[in-house]
Amino acid sequence: MFLNQFLFFAAILFSIGVYGVLTRKNGVLVLMSIELILNAVNINLVAFGALHQDISGQVFVLFVIAVAAAEVGVGLAIVLLIFRNRRSINVAEADLLKG
Amino acid sequence: MNLLLAAEAVAVPTVFNYVWLIPAVMAASFLFILFFSKRLSIKPHLVGVPAVVGSFLFALVIAFSWIGYNGDVNEAQAGPISCAGGEVAVGGSNHDTEAAAEGEGEGEGGGESGHGEQRFSPCPVVNDVTWFQNGGPASEGGSDITVGTLVDGQSVLLLVVVTFISGLVHVYSTDYVAGDRRYTHYFAFLSLFTASMLFMVLSSSTLQLIVGWELVGVCSFALIGHWWEEKPNSDAALKAFLTNRVGDIGLLVGMIILYFGAGKTFDIVAINEAAISGAISKNTLLVAGLFLMAAVMSKSGQFILHTWLPDAMAGPTPVSALIHAATMVVAGIYLIGRLYAVFFIGFGISGGTLNAMALIGGITTVGAGALAFVQDDIKKVLAYSTVSQLGYMVLALGVGAYTAAFFHLFTHAIFKAALFLGAGSVSHACHHSFDMKKDMGGLRKFMPKTFWTFVIASGALAGIPPLAGFWSKDEILVGAGAFPGTGGNGTYWVPFIFGMIAAGMTAGYMVRVIWLTFFGEYRGHETPHESGPLITTPLIILAFGAVFAGLFNIPEGFPVLGSRIGEKFIRWVEPSGISSFPTIGHAKPSVALALLATIIGLATGLLVWTYYSKLYAKDKLATEVTGGLRDKNRLARAGHKLLVEKYYLDHLYTGVIAGGTKGPVARAAYWFNQNVLDGIINAAGTGSTIIGRFVYRFIDQGAIDGAVNASGFGAESSGEVLRKVQSGKIRQYATLMFAAAALLAAVFIVAV
Amino acid sequence: MMSSALLAIQSTNPIALTPNELWVINTFFYVIAAVGIVAALKMVTTKNVVHAALYLLVVLTVVAATYIVLGAEFAAATQVMVYIGAVMVLLLFGVMLTRAKIGDDGDLDYDSKWIGGLSAVSMFAVMGYSLWEAFGTDELPADMAVQRTGQVANSIFSQYIVPFEALSMLLLAALIGAVVVARRD
Known part of the structure; x- marks a missing residue:
């Protein structure tokens, strides 16, 4: 097994996630794409953990998963708030910071 | 090996295992007052006062056990003790020979005072629980994070002082803040303040010390800003908090350096031992010591970071008494004493002539003493006096007079609490004003109890024999070792001279305060009245303390009393002959020096007295000379202005440093906005104007306004x-x- | 009792895989990786929000399978439970609560997709180049040991105890934060 087959798989997932974040207007879909990015990172961590036979890789994956769960919780709360205020979760419309 | 066995033969009193109860009771009192007192409609002081009295009684039990244990160990012990249980074998043996040599030297020097033989104190009694292991067990390169209590002479002393002063402040407050809008909140934080200080005092690791240190800071913030509705009060609270943050960075950095220097340990005993045995290099100790000094400077109000302390007078007066006498500000002194080996070795105190600590202490004691002369607010005079006295303590620690410093801390706590509570009583009578010149004068006739206690405490502060302050101040001056025939740890001429000047100043400004407050004619309106018994009783107790507290450590050579009750601090508080405390030299008391210091004090006091009595003879309501030296001499006027403006330090901090960083950044941003960004837009505009003109001319030669339109459009589109x-x-x-x-x-x- | 059990876990002998077994595992990985990439692409392009969530489910499962291939059993189990169990439910709640259109929705994407495409491709180019430069055809050790749950527990509760405690504070803060933000008042 090559190390790179996992790393490239992760890189592809990461890039797809970036594409999703940049093209999606729907807030929930943006959050989903962010999950994709986080998962790509996790694959890297596990792959390097396997390469060095070090348990830390897995431990960090657990931490990332926990942080991601927290992020989804807060993120969805924000999306809900936006929806309640504007009857829409189109992030393209949330541009009050316009200069 | 036999020595170790001998040391272990004396059983450690089991009561030391329960010393954690003291802060725990105060913390419980805080929680109870905060959450249940209102709901169960129990008066908060009915919780706070019993809790603090109980703590005080238990602290006394601890103190007596410590005294007994201390004596037993000293008798059973024949040689120096290694406190780390043999872990520092090499360093320990080095230390032994050193200690023996020092002991001989001391025998020669201190022969007259009659304690030629080396004393042996017990090791600090540490009770730790491991909170968690960071990075695995200690054997695998991790470090244990422990929480625990450390009982030794220094912490026992502070336990007694803190609970004693806090108890009196609690009682006093029941009258003083009665009817306050946040009475419950006040008592809750008084409890927490005491608990934090006790927690810090008992801490066995540097990590725990930091936690206690910060807790004390937070509580002082809450109490200084107790009446936060008025802007100056909340500003003062913020100032105290932020100034302390500056020093806290020093504390953190210093502790981290020590953590790694001592081989990844937070244990205070281990750090001290590593410092003495040479496991931490001298340069590391110096750097760590300097960082820790920053923390001491902010917390204990040493010069240049002392500015928060006078402003902290915005809090209720009993809180000021607590902050200035027993808790907050002595935390810095306590820190130096706790890690004394670090400072002692790092600054090379033994055999030196000057070091950073002694110099900072010396400058503080004189600088703040001078400021005390120009304050009109009675509490601010006392605040600067506290700064000055803290400078004294730091100076004492800087010259190696450890015992003298803690003796002074002890006596100062008592008489300064008496002074602050007295000032509170005065302001209670004068409709909550603290302005000596406007609202006071002649109060002697109206409030005799307050007057007499205030005078006694002032005498103690000024070092008039035989009051408490005389003994402790004298010991510090002797400890500097500069006066002929004293010979302490070195010859510290500069700190000694600073100390002598400050001794004179203290008497001067205290006479000024007493005159302005209690003598002359009453300048306020309505008749003042003596305060109630809840206020005067603590004052009387403290005044008694101010008279007799000095007897604890009078020199052994003193006739009659000396051999019976003298030098208790050297016996009970100062650790000697153990591996976690440096061997410090003791200076020989000097009658000539005591006389000289007393004469200087009395002379300055008399000078100020004459000044004010002459003034009174001229005009019964006058508080200052008009057309005097200040108005005639430009230099004198400039000096006065300098003092009134507090050496311009506040201007330096808010105006120059804060403003200096704020202003240029804002200006730079503005300049960038005006010149660079606008320039780009203008250039783009001009460019498109040219192009536009060209294109328009090409398409429509006759359209003159096209150019105008194009330039407008160009600027707009580039923008x-x-x-x-x-x-x-x-x-x-x-x-x-x-x-x-x-x-x-x-x-x-x-x-x- | 306890310590002997831990000892047994730590002394698991790694067994080298035969070429045959390796081939099977590799093939399995390539198949699921292809499935995962396709599902991910569908997820970011589909016009139906609910479908996107289901495609994400597939990707997450593939990632869990990848963990198994790499011998990280506990991470895989957590992936299934936390992501596929909890996070997906949360996301579907999000879809429901925001009244997403059931069926195709024409207004899910920006019009100019090339910006996102360009960014993603350039990121991938940079990453791919550096990965290839750095690791080329490096092999994972053939006698790769399975990383046991017990080891993970040992590591978390000794070496990583402080981050672990900090994380619990973060979760608490996120919980309170989410309640405060989403509360109706």
């Missing part, structure tokens, strides 16, 4: 382009972020 960067659109920001990340990564790949 539009730049404006689009700030679109507020999430997607654009995200794109920029990812694109920039990719770009930077590419640059990185190419470059590396």
Whole structure:
């Protein structure tokens, strides 16, 4: 097994996630794409953990998963708030910071 | 090995295992008052006062056990003790020979005072529980994070002082803040303040010390800003908090240096031992010591970071008494004493002539003493006096007079509490004013109890024999070792001279306060009245203390009393002959020096007295001379202005440093906005004007206004382009972020 | 009792895989990786929000399978439970609560997709180049040991105890934060 087959798989997932974040207007879909990015990172961590036979890789994956769960919780709360205020979760419309 | 066995033969009193109860009771009192007192409609002082009295009684039990244990160990012990249980074998043996040599030397020097033989104190009694192991057990390179109590002479002393002063402040407060809008909140924080200080005092590791240190800071913030509705009060609280943050950085850095220097341990005993045995290099100790000095400077109000302390007078007066006498400000002194080996070795105190600590202490004691002369607010005079006395303590520690410093801390706590509570009583009578010149004068007739206690405490502060302050101040001056025939740890001429000047100043400004407050004619309106018994009783107790507290450590050579009750601090508080405390020399008391200091004090006091009585003879309501030296001599006027403006330090901090960083940044941003950004837009505008003109001329020669339109359009569209960067659109920001990340990564790949 | 059990876990002998077994595992990985990439692409392009969530489910499962291939059993189990169990439910709640259109929705994407495409491709180019430069055809050790749950527990509760405690504070803060933000008042 090559190390790179996992790393490239992760890189592809990461890039797809970036594409999703940049093209999606729907807030929930943006959050989903962010999950994709986080998962790509996790694959890297596990792959390097396997390469060095070090348990830390897995431990960090657990931490990332926990942080991601927290992020989804807060993120969805924000999306809900936006929806309640504007009857829409189109992030393209949330541009009050316009200069 | 036999020595160790001998040391272990004396059983450690089991009561030391329960010393954690003291802060725990106060913390419980805080929680109870905060959460249940109102709901169960129990008066908060009915919780706070019993809790603090109980703590005080238990602290006394601890103190007596310590005294007994101390004596037993000293008798059973024949040689120096290693406190780490043999872990520092090499360093320990080095230390033994050193200690023996020092002991001989001391025998020669201190022969007259009659304690030629080496004393042996017990090791600090540490009770730790491991909270968690960081990075595995200690054997695998991790370090244990422990929480626990450390009982030794120093912490026992502070336990007694803190609970004693806090108890009196609690009682006093029941009358003083009665009817306050946040009475419950006040008592809750009084409890927490005491608990934090006790927690800090008992801490066995540096980590725990930091926690206690910060808790004390937070409580002082809450109490100084107790009446936060008025802007100056909340400002003062913020100032105290922020100034302390400056020093806290020093504390953190210093502790981290010591953590790694001592081989990854937070244990205070271990750090001290490592410092003495040479496991931490002298340079490391010096750097750590300097960082820790920053913390001491902020917490204990040493010069240049002392500015928060006088402003902290905005809090209720009993709180000021607590802060200034027993808790907050002595934390810095306590820190130096706790890690004394670090400072002692790092600053090379033994055999030196001057070091950073002694110099800072010396400058503080004189600088603050001078400031006390120009204050009109009675509490501010006392505040500067506290700063000055703290300078004394730091100076004492700086010259190696450890015992003298803690003796002074002890006596100062008592008489300064008496002074602050007395000032509170005065202001209670004068309708909550603290202005000596406007609202006071002649109060002697109206409030005799307050007057007499205040005079006694002032005498103690000024060092008039035989009051408490005389003994402790004298010991510090002797400890500097500069006066002929004293010979302490070195010859510290500069600190000694600073100390002598300050001794004179203290008497001067205290006479000024007493005159302005209690003598002359009453300058306020309505008749003042003596305060109630809840206020005067603590005053009387403290006044008794101010008279007799000095007897604890009078020199052994003193006739009759000396051999019976003298030098208790050297016996009970100062650790000697153990591996976690440096061997410090003791200076020989000097009658000539005591006389000289007393004469200087009395002379200054008399001078100020004459000044005010002459003034009174001229005009019964006058508080200052008009057309005097200040108005005639420009130099004197400048000096006075300098003092009134507090050496311009506040201007330096808010005006120069804060303003200095704020102003240029704002100006630079404005300049960038005006010149660069506008320039780009203008240039783009001009460029498009030219193009537009050219194109329009080409298409429509006759349209003159086309050029105008084009220039307008050009400027607008170029602005539009730049404006689009700030679109507020999430997607654009995200794109920029990812694109920039990719770009930077590419640059990185190419470059590396 | 306890310590002997831990000892047994730590002394698991790694067994080298035969070429045959390796081939099977590799093939399995390539198949699921292809499935995962396709599902991910569908997820970011589909016009139906609910479908996107289901495609994400597939990707997450593939990632869990990848963890198994790499011998990270506990991470895989957590992936299934936390992501596929909890996070997916949360996301579907999000879809429901925001009244997403059931069926195709024409207004899910920006019009100019090339910006996102360009960014993603350039990121992938940078990453792919550096990965290839750095690791080329490096092999994972053939006698790769399975990383046991007990080891993970040992590591978390000794070496990583402080981050672990900090994380619990973060979760608490996120919980309170989410309640405060989403509360109706």
